[in-house]
Amino acid sequence: MVHVSATPVLALRGVSKRFGAVQALTDVELEVHAGEVVALVGDNGAGKSTLVKTIAGVHPIDEGVIEWEGKPVSITRPHDAQGLGVATVYQDLALCDNLDVVGNLYLGRELLHRGVIDEVTMEKNARELLSTLSIRIPSVRIPIASLSGGQRQVVAIARALIGDPKVVILDEPTAALGVEQTAQVLDLVERLRERDLGVILISHNMADVKAVADTVAVLRLGKNNGSFPVKDTSHEDIIAAITGATDNAVTRRAGRRTAEAAK
Amino acid sequence: MSDTSKPVQSESSEPVKGTKTEKAATATEAARAEGVVEGQETVAPADDPTAAPVTVVDPRLLIREEGFKGYLTEFKRKVKGGELGQIPVVLGLIVIWTIFQLQNDRFLSADNLSNISYFMSATGMLAIGLVFVLLLGEIDLSVGSVSGLASALFAVFVTEHGMNPWLSLVLTIVTGIGIGALHGWFFAKIGVPAFVVTLAGFLGWNGLMLWLLGSSGTINLPSDSGPIHLLGQSSFFMDQAIIGAYVLAGLAVVLSAVGNFGEQRRRRAAGVPFRATSEILLRVGLLALAAFVSAAVLNNASGVSNALVIFLAALVIVDFVLRRTTYGRKVFAVGGGIEAARRAGINVPLVRITVFAISGGFAAVGGMFFAGQTAGASLSAGGGNTLMLAIAAAVIGGTSLFGGRGTVWSALLGMLVIQSIQTGLDLLNMNTSIQYMITGGVLLGAVVIDSVSRKSQKAAGRG
Numbered sequence: 165m166v167h168v169s170a171t172p173v174l175a176l177r178g179v180s181k182r183f184g185a186v187q188a189l190t191d192v193e194l195e196v197h198a199g200e201v202v203a204l205v206g207d208n209g210a211g212k213s214t215l216v217k218t219i220a221g222v223h224p225i226d227e228g229v230i231e232w233e234g235k236p237v238s239i240t241r242p243h244d245a246q247g248l249g250v251a252t253v254y255q256d257l258a259l260c261d262n263l264d265v266v267g268n269l270y271l272g273r274e275l276l277h278r279g280v281i282d283e284v285t286m287e288k289n290a291r292e293l294l295s296t297l298s299i300r301i302p303s304v305r306i307p308i309a310s311l312s313g314g315q316r317q318v319v320a321i322a323r324a325l326i327g328d329p330k331v332v333i334l335d336e337p338t339a340a341l342g343v344e345q346t347a348q349v350l351d352l353v354e355r356l357r358e359r360d361l362g363v364i365l366i367s368h369n370m371a372d373v374k375a376v377a378d379t380v381a382v383l384r385l386g387k388n389n390g391s392f393p394v395k396d397t398s399h400e401d402i403i404a405a406i407t408g409a410t411d412n413a414v415t416r417r418a419g420r421r422t423a424e425a426a427k
Numbered sequence: 428m429s430d431t432s433k434p435v436q437s438e439s440s441e442p443v444k445g446t447k448t449e450k451a452a453t454a455t456e457a458a459r460a461e462g463v464v465e466g467q468e469t470v471a472p473a474d475d476p477t478a479a480p481v482t483v484v485d486p487r488l489l490i491r492e493e494g495f496k497g498y499l500t501e502f503k504r505k506v507k508g509g510e511l512g513q514i515p516v517v518l519g520l521i522v523i524w525t526i527f528q529l530q531n532d533r534f535l536s537a538d539n540l541s542n543i544s545y546f547m548s549a550t551g552m553l554a555i556g557l558v559f560v561l562l563l564g565e566i567d568l569s570v571g572s573v574s575g576l577a578s579a580l581f582a583v584f585v586t587e588h589g590m591n592p593w594l595s596l597v598l599t600i601v602t603g604i605g606i607g608a609l610h611g612w613f614f615a616k617i618g619v620p621a622f623v624v625t626l627a628g629f630l631g632w633n634g635l636m637l638w639l640l641g642s643s644g645t646i647n648l649p650s651d652s653g654p655i656h657l658l659g660q661s662s663f664f665m666d667q668a669i670i671g672a673y674v675l676a677g678l679a680v681v682l683s684a685v686g687n688f689g690e691q692r693r694r695r696a697a698g699v700p701f702r703a704t705s706e707i708l709l710r711v712g713l714l715a716l717a718a719f720v721s722a723a724v725l726n727n728a729s730g731v732s733n734a735l736v737i738f739l740a741a742l743v744i745v746d747f748v749l750r751r752t753t754y755g756r757k758v759f760a761v762g763g764g765i766e767a768a769r770r771a772g773i774n775v776p777l778v779r780i781t782v783f784a785i786s787g788g789f790a791a792v793g794g795m796f797f798a799g800q801t802a803g804a805s806l807s808a809g810g811g812n813t814l815m816l817a818i819a820a821a822v823i824g825g826t827s828l829f830g831g832r833g834t835v836w837s838a839l840l841g842m843l844v845i846q847s848i849q850t851g852l853d854l855l856n857m858n859t860s861i862q863y864m865i866t867g868g869v870l871l872g873a874v875v876i877d878s879v880s881r882k883s884q885k886a887a888g889r890g
């Protein structure tokens with residue numbers, strides 16, 4: 165059940181971002197409502213991660229406006245985004261190798277007990293949180309460097325859930341995960357929606373997208389290439405928008421078939 | 428392990444009960460039974476309250492047995508994995524002491540050990556500041572020059588301007604902090620490599636000191652009062668009262684025991700793994716042994732010098748800051764991954780600037796210790812091998828040059844090694860040339876151990 169609020173909690177209006185000679189994003193529009201899961205799809209290099217990083221304050225935008233609950237905001241550092249309530253799981257994870265799991269989960273917002281870091285409560289909460297994600301980690305007290313790729317990924321996801329975010333951005337969260345853990349992450353996305361959070365989910369896996377997303381926004385070569393409600397959009401339409409290849413034989417035939425079916 | 432893969436049921440009907448009013452200290456069994464996540468709301472609901480506690484632990488790995496046996500196996504595993512910690516330096520210290528004692532039986536006499544403990548405090552202060560910088564994976568080459576400049580500044584304030592010595596002390600330390608912050612600013616904001624900035628500082632501040640002392644050469648300071656008296660060789664804790672040393676040792680043991688058992692109690696209450704009582708008793712026992720033997724030896728000489736007491740107090744405070752405060756956590760985070768730290772909302776330039784400021788501040792304090800040793804400011808203060816010894820101390824003590832790993836206690840252990848070598852060679856009447864070569868060799872050895880242990884940590888997946 166989706167109940168979408170009128171004002172989007174997060175909206176991008178005409179956002180552009182340039183890296184030297186590369187125009188990574190051109191005039192991108194995106195809206196995320198509370199209680200909505202927006203899947204952001206596109207080919208490799210389409211600019212998905214760049215878009216995420218502009219929202220998270222890692223790369224400030226060059227042009228355009230970011231609106232938060234209807235009001236324009238300036239996000240120039242990760243701190244700004246966190247202050248608004250944006251939690252991000254980056255594709256490249258961004259964890260500190262020398263800190264242990266608990267230290268990474270709470271990095272930047274340690275719990276304090278009489279002004280001193282409260283390791284005990286942090287460790288207890290970390291164990292509980294990780295167990296809800298059904299992840300097996302040798303110990304919450306070993307450095308991140310000794311975890312497998314998937315274990316790190318789950319730590320990064322768990323990190324985004326600590327605190328009280330309003331929008332959660334997941335950049336290919338299931339790329340390194342096994343079957344069970346992927347299912348857990350998709351369940352988690354649904355739980356986030358039930359809790360009325362906005363979710364941006366980036367994935368190359370159409371099955372995952374169709375399973376949990378409400379809206380699919382397609383990026384192609386740094387520009388919007390359509391935004392579809394998931395329910396009434398076919399797999400092929402999304403693929404066609406991603407590749408931009410309407411002259412592709414397979415998609416053209418598929419398109420023709422759906423057109424005929426519509427008649 | 429069937430319970431680890433227990434699917435989490437839809438818990439929408441079971442809202443998170445985590446409330447901000449729950450205090451961590453009241454983490455009681457009752458709260459746990461309700462599945463409450465204290466202190467902070469998490470989006471993922473707490474686990475099903477009726478379920479058995481779900482283990483997050485991989486059945487294959489690293490399950491630490493309870494009790495003392497677990498402690499031993501954990502220890503062995505760490506050593507194999509390249510986490511040598513303070514083992515090499517303790518072994519090294521034993522070897523060094525044995526060799527010197529065989530060469531000259533006055534080496535382990537109370538008077539000589541008392542000398543070591545007094546003279547190591549000055550360079551040790553520089554080493555404390557360097558530990559901060561090394562934790563970032565950077566280096567500060569200016570600490571020696573800054574310490575020399577500090578002693579000269581203090582002397583000029585007191586003798587030429589007739590300033591109150593304590594006010595001069597404060598001004599001198601503030602100047603050191605300012606100098607460090609300036610280095611940090613060039614490094615963090617302009618992007619000049621720290622190596623180059625502080626190399627410039629090494630030359631520049633030494634030049635400023637020579638210019639300040641230019642006309643007079645050496646400035647002598649009255650050594651009967653003020654900070655110079657306090658840091659001098661004839662100033663002792665509680666005026667040489669025998670009880671003074673034991674009070675300090677007892678304080679250390681009590682603090683350690685209270686801290687350890689307090690943590691054990693809190694951890695047990697929260698249901699997370701805690702240290703076995705036998706392990707705590709072993710640790711506290713070893714500390715008590717070391718503390719009371721040292722106290723007895725120093726009492727046999729003339730007591731605990733105030734310089735040493737200040738050095739030890741600084742170590743305790745800095746250790747607390749690094750391990751228990753958010754600032755310390757930020758320093759480790761920046762040392763372990765700049766981008767990760769930045770994305771976690773940490774102000775990386777600010778951490779860098781403050782770390783260099785701390786290094787400059789400790790360098791100035793160290794300079795005051797040098798002034799206390801000689802009761803004056805001389806042209807050679809903070810020169811020679813002061814810088815190398817301070818860096819060597821931090822690295823020998825086990826703080827990694829690669830950033831992100833280390834403890835401030837390495838300043839103490841490293842200085843014990845360095846000062847033992849210096850004092851020992853002095854006793855044997857070896858001249859400076861030999862001292863330099865041996866210290867250089869020891870530094871190289873420490874760096875080799877650091878690099879090798881880093882490699883084997885990588886191999887063991889703990890780099």
Ligand SMILES: Nc1ncnc2c1ncn2[C@@H]1O[C@H](COP(=O)(O)OP(=O)(O)OP(=O)(O)O)[C@@H](O)[C@H]1O
Pocket residue numbers: 183184186188206207208209210211212213214215255
């Ligand atoms: N820091 C950077 N500096 C310069 N160019 C960059 C930077 N980050 C991304 N780009 C460029 O921006 C474009 C978009 O990259 P981005 O990482 O956003 O792609 P993506 O859609 O996330 O791809 P993928 O599916 O492979 O993750 C690419 O052409 C890339 O080369």
Ligand SMILES: [Mg+2]
Pocket residue numbers: 212213214255335
């Ligand atoms: Mg990407």
